[in-house]
Amino acid sequence: MKWRYPVLAGLILALTLGAAVSQEAGVSVRDAWVRETPPGMTMMAGYMALRNNTSRSQVLVAASSSGFESVMIHRTLVKDGVARMVHESRIELTPNASLIFAPGGYHLMLMNPKRTLRAGDRVDINLEFRGGLVLPVVFEVRK
């Protein structure tokens, strides 16, 4: 599997050159948004559509943002009619497939925003993948 390393190096180089290049290189994101919450709320949720454009699995292992104290990957599960959130330490994206983060399912749990965020504001969140790939994504705050 020697070929993997040059490919990965190419992906990382592409990311440093700008978002337009990263879109075609590995994993792309669209429809990234954060739900607006009343002022004073300590938790917000981020949603998006991830797409793995490569022919091998990509594994999301973490997310981070300078706009929040911490960011976690969560999934809402309903058991016996009760919804609860579980922490996911990794989410695998299968080759050439999409994965949707949406209310009631996968979401980014954004803890303790450093400023009040209003609809129309933008938030930078970095998605971190196994192997060192970091994808910067701009999320839009929506009602």
Ligand SMILES: [Cu+2]
């Ligand atoms: Cu959550």
